[in-house]
Amino acid sequence: MRNILLLALKSLRNRKFTVCLTIISIGLSVALLLGVERIRTESRNSFTNTISGADLVVGARSGPIQLLLYSVFRIGYATNNISWESYQEISAFQDVSWVIPISLGDSHRGYRVMGTERNYFNHFSYSSEQKLQFATGVPFNDLYEAVLGSEVARKLGYGLGKSIVLSHGAGEISLIEHDDKPFTVVGILSPTGTPVDQTIHVSLESIEAIHIGWQGGVPQAGARISADQVRRLKLKPTSITAFLIKLDSPIATFKVQRAINEYREEPLTAILPGVALQQLWQLIGIAENALMAVSAFVVVVGLFGMLTTLMTSLNERRREMAILRSVGARPAHVFSLIIGEAVLVTASGIAFGIILLYGLLLMAQPLLISHFGLHINISFFSSYELLLIGIILIAGVVAGLVPGWKIYRYSLNDGMTIKT
Amino acid sequence: MQDQTALKSTNSLSSNIGTEPVIDLTGLCFSYSEKASPILEIDRFQVHSGEMLFIMGPSGSGKSTLLSIITGILLPQQGEVKILGQSFSQLSGPARDRFRADNIGYIFQMFNLIPYLSVVENVILPCQFSSSRKKRTGNHSSSIRHEALRLLTHLNLQDPGLLSQPVVELSVGQQQRVAAARALIGHPKLVIADEPTSSLDTEHRESFLRLLFDECLKSGATLIFVSHDTTLASLFSRVIELKKINMAPGASGGGKT
Secondary structure: OHHHHHHHHHHHHHOHHHHHHHHHHHHHHHHHHHHHHHHHHHHHHHHHHHOEOOOEEEEEOOOHHHHHHHHHOOOOOOOOOEEHHHHHHHHOOOOEEEEEEEEEEEEEOOEEEEEEOOOHHHHOEEOOOEEOOEEEEOOOOOOOEEEEOHHHHHHHOOOOOOEEOOEEOOOOOOOOEOOOOOEEEEEEEOOOOOHHHHEEEEEHHHHHHHOOOEEOOEEOOOOOOOHHHHHHOOOOOOEEOEEEEEEOOHHHHHHHHHHHHOOOOOOEEEEOHHHHHHHHHHHHHHHHHHHHHHHHHHHHHHHHHHHHHHHHHHHHHHHHHHHHHHOOOOHHHHHHHHHHHHHHHHHHHHHHHHHHHHHHHHHHHHHHHHHHOOOOOOOOOOHHHHHHHHHHHHHHHHHHHHHHHHHHHHHHHHOOOOOO | OHHHHHHHHHHHHHOOOOOOOOEEEEEEEEOOOOOOOOOEEEEEEEEOOOOEEEEEOOOOOOHHHHHHHHOOOOOOOEEEEEEOOEEHHHOOHHHHHHHHHHHEEEEOOOOOOOOOOOHHHHHOHHHHHOHHHHHHOOOOHHHHHHHHHHHHHHOOOOOHHHHOOOHHHOOHHHHHHHHHHHHHOOOOOEEEEEOOOOOOOHHHHHHHHHHHHHHHHHHOOEEEEEEOOHHHHHHOOEEEEHHHHEOOHHHHOOOOO
């Protein structure tokens, strides 16, 4: 059998050019299929890892997915705010262990600014119950202090003591800058692989401070109040975007959720992050499945390419088969020679595809995190991916059965008579 | 011409050595399908060990069919095929393939070589399919290679530059000699050559044949040479006209060549 594989290898080497093209096409299709699968699972992981610890997420009345996306993932915008009074009232509910307020709407060079309280750094957790860690510095304490996510600091090259100016709105280029009230970087968080890395954290009071004298999203003419004047005002927040709730016991989750959803003072929505994520997956699942189906078809096309290469070579190889028969090869040998070629081509294609995939992942990793906040782990294959690889290999063997069977028939019929 | 007669005398001498016939066909009848009339009907045909037999027949006379039967590719509907004392009717297809690998060296009319293998790899190919031929050449990859080179040298193919060439770039004559080396490696008892000289010019035909005779004599192989070219017949110890032994009525047409 080793001899036959060696023969198959030499025969493939003799047809380098077409064989290489076939291997490349199979490799590309394999890389595509595994890539789609990898992005799918990794993005799910990334999303799932983003929030842990909070039992409920509360925002102005909206769809659960939208609320989850803007509050936790910083994707999209809030439709409305929550009044400070409602926030405080709900925080005082029985069963509530802690709350973290979130106030969004400003940015710095494309990175979102989030107003919150100091307890955020104690309670917020990601991945499997991991707490935020400071790479350097301390939480914000003063009105004009900011804590940077690891990527913000790394990408913009900021260190402690750096003075930054926040912009109004969440776009990359903002027309209105809060340049009269610069912030000082006092802390930088360790990397988390979540949107936290792309966030600039300030206190709720800071958010109020930079918008003082503003009306309807623009500064009022002639109403500029200097940074120091603001400091003396002892500001209290008037509204926030959303907040996270941790309950004493998860048993109370539904009770509190209902209470918030039926809250009289203001239309609010409370969601269970896990449930909302599931709904998100269901929504995305359709597109994911379509992508997987397309990728699978591309693999099939790649294998058909190999089938075509093998089939077209058969006729010219009948002579070769007759010679092999004459030196004692059985039809089964001839059959396994072709199958061997199919296996070698498919396996090389898969190997090439895997190398390509990891190469692309290595290149895409920094791009995905900076553009989409999507952290991709470059890990070994999951069992599902190994299954996919196995299926592709088997499909390659099955594709080889067709020319294999044909050459087997030829070989039986031709015997040692050379047909051309 | 002197050489020829000398050769002939040694051949006829060796023809008497064998005790059991190398080929023994009895009551043979073969047709390609049940409805078709038989293409081959041979009452009795024997070849003895060490013989250099020339089988003469134009195309369509059933030559290729006869060779396919002798090599165990085809089984006759009737009659017995005994090669080296082994009855083929008792062997399965794979067993006949193995028997062929072990005992028969085969040379085609032309294009004998696997294009993607080197000269030496082509020569040692039978050793890949037959452990007994491998054993007879020493069982070691180095000794097999050594034997291949020895045979090639005997067949005047010792030039290293020639050996490293892709086989498709060799001349037809050189290719046929490589094929002869392949047929001879591992000392098969029977060497069958199916018109191996028809692609060669007259000059090379005789020298090729001489080399082939020489090597068959040395390894004690029986040679069956099939051709329609009668000019070579005089070199052989025995000449048979196929149509003389083939009684099939439909033999003159429709057969494979």
